[in-house]
Amino acid sequence: ESPLSSAEESVNGLPGDPLAPQSSGAKPPSEEPSGGESQPGTPLPLPGPHSALSIQEMVAMSPELDTYVITKKVKEVLTDNNLGQRLFGESILGLTQGSVSDLLARPKPWHKLSLKGREPFVRMQLWLQDPHSVEKLMDMKRLEKKAYMKRRLSSLSDAHSVDVGGAMGPDFLQGSQSPGGGPQQQQQQHHHHHHQQQHLKKPRVVLGPEEKEALKRAYQQKPYPSPKTIEELASQLNLKTSTVINWFHNYRSRIRRELFIEEIQAAGGARPGSEGGSPSLRGSKSGEGDSCDGTESDGTVEAARQGFGPGQEDQRGTDHDMEAESEAGASGSSPARIECSTPGSSCGPAGMGLFSLTEASSSSGSGPSNNIPPSGPARNPRDNTLRKKKAANLNNIIHRLEKAASKEDPSEWEF
DNA sequence: TAAGAGTCAATAGG
DNA sequence: CCTATTGACTCTTA
Numbered sequence: 001e002s003p004l005s006s007a008e009e010s011v012n013g014l015p016g017d018p019l020a021p022q023s024s025g026a027k028p029p030s031e032e033p034s035g036g037e038s039q040p041g042t043p044l045p046l047p048g049p050h051s052a053l054s055i056q057e058m059v060a061m062s063p064e065l066d067t068y069v070i071t072k073k074v075k076e077v078l079t080d081n082n083l084g085q086r087l088f089g090e091s092i093l094g095l096t097q098g099s100v101s102d103l104l105a106r107p108k109p110w111h112k113l114s115l116k117g118r119e120p121f122v123r124m125q126l127w128l129q130d131p132h133s134v135e136k137l138m139d140m141k142r143l144e145k146k147a148y149m150k151r152r153l154s155s156l157s158d159a160h161s162v163d164v165g166g167a168m169g170p171d172f173l174q175g176s177q178s179p180g181g182g183p184q185q186q187q188q189q190h191h192h193h194h195h196q197q198q199h200l201k202k203p204r205v206v207l208g209p210e211e212k213e214a215l216k217r218a219y220q221q222k223p224y225p226s227p228k229t230i231e232e233l234a235s236q237l238n239l240k241t242s243t244v245i246n247w248f249h250n251y252r253s254r255i256r257r258e259l260f261i262e263e264i265q266a267a268g269g270a271r272p273g274s275e276g277g278s279p280s281l282r283g284s285k286s287g288e289g290d291s292c293d294g295t296e297s298d299g300t301v302e303a304a305r306q307g308f309g310p311g312q313e314d315q316r317g318t319d320h321d322m323e324a325e326s327e328a329g330a331s332g333s334s335p336a337r338i339e340c341s342t343p344g345s346s347c348g349p350a351g352m353g354l355f356s357l358t359e360a361s362s363s364s365g366s367g368p369s370n371n372i373p374p375s376g377p378a379r380n381p382r383d384n385t386l387r388k389k390k391a392a393n394l395n396n397i398i399h400r401l402e403k404a405a406s407k408e409d410p411s412e413w414e415f
Numbered sequence: 416t417a418a419g420a421g422t423c424a425a426t427a428g429g
Numbered sequence: 430c431c432t433a434t435t436g437a438c439t440c441t442t443a
Contacts (some may be wrong), residue, residue: 084430084431084432085431085432086430086431086432095421095422095423096422096423096424097424097431097432097433098422098423098424098425098432098433098434098435099421099422099423099424100432101431101432101433101434102422102433102434102435103421105432105433108420113420114419114420114421114441116420116421116440116441117420117421120421201425203425204424204425204426204435204436204437205435205436205437206425206426206427206435206436207435207436224417224418242437243436243437245417246436246437246438247435247436249417249418249419249437250435250436250437252418252419253418253419253420253421254435256419416443417442417443418441418442418443419440419441419442419443420439420440420441420442421438421439421440421441422437422438422439422440423435423436423437423438423439424435424436424437424438425434425435425436425437426433426434426435427432427433427434427435428431428432428433428434429430429431429432429433
């Protein structure tokens with residue numbers, strides 16, 4: 001299926017896919033990167049007169065954008081106009097609904113994004129700047145609906161026979177994205193299984209709360225478990241080794257992201273004016289001892305050693321053991337951060353300009369609200385929101401130290 | 416090679 | 430329908 005479309009910007013029409021991978025040479029029309037740009041009244045970036053630059057070029061020269069403000073605005077516009085993430089994602093960003101949801105809910109700060117990661121934000125910014133953004137999307141929505149209706153009708157009138165007994169067999173379309181129209185690229189798992197039409201999907205492993213808890217506990221002990229530990233965890237929990245490995249990759253990544261968020265909130269303060277304070281963020285469900293707070297709690301940090309689910313024993317101490325437990329108490333803030341990834345950029349330790357206050361926001365109708373809080377004055381003392389994360393972060397530091405310790409040359413220490 | 420960054424896509428709730 | 434979560438996968442990086 002591919003009726004969808006994408007009306008995307010020009011950009012290369014290579015046989016590849018619409019969303020522009022690279023651009024080697026020259027863009028036909030246009031030029032003029034011009035350093036200067038926006039005049040003081042204009043909100044932001046690139047209003048280049050009107051050039052059809054490829055997005056990547058724009059990403060490359062884009063000034064720092066405030067991802068938090070951008071996502072906030074996008075969410076507002078979408079909800080105000082009843083536009084869904086799916087539509088928005090597929091037609092404007094070239095991403096699927098789940099990715100959009102994630103991006104809008106937890107945007108990483110600009111300086112921690114790779115070039116590729118910045119792309120969606122630049123697209124969002126561009127979209128926000130387009131005066132007709134909403135109408136265009138709404139038009140697409142209409143078109144989709146029309147197509148949908150059409151399809152429904154035809155199938156109804158049709159007497160196709162799909163054998164048997166009146167079951168509605170799942171129809172498989174299985175085609176996933178159309179290469180041509182939709183953006184995207186990255187087809188995941190090729191279904192290279194020829195035959196075997198019988199739906200053998202691959203169940204999508206769903207870890208039980210108990211397994212997650214055990215994994216989280218293990219993470220607190222050792223964010224970077226050795227292969228041996230991984231094997232043990234896998235066998236004890238009855239999971240595939242790869243599942244455990246993936247879990248750790250994902251968990252580390254996601255924990256890291258939450259730290260960024262907390263950092264942002266703490267730094268910028270949230271004081272739009274009225275607004276009762278940031279909504280607090282996720283309340284993590286119930287269940288697990290969970291790391292994220294859950295209403296009060298804790299105090300002493302976990303460590304929880306207790307049998308793994310089904311009752312088992314643990315075995316840690318593999319490797320050299322390290323014991324770390326802490327609770328960095330400082331209320332203050334700056335969790336130690338290590339890693340400033342991405343080459344260039346700065347690692348801004350706490351303090352400063354996490355975001356520029358650009359943003360002029362062109363109104364757009366509704367919205368009360370929004371806008372970025374005054375940058376910040378101070379840090380919010382006493383914010384209790386995280387806790388174990390910091391502890392985990394410390395373990396992280398320890399891990400890196402151990403790693404660094406193996407190197408001779410201090411210059412290679414990446415701290 | 417392992418870790419990290421980005422995403423996808425199945426799925427669980429509304 | 431729509432949104433949020435999350436295991437797994439592809440590409441980069443170092």
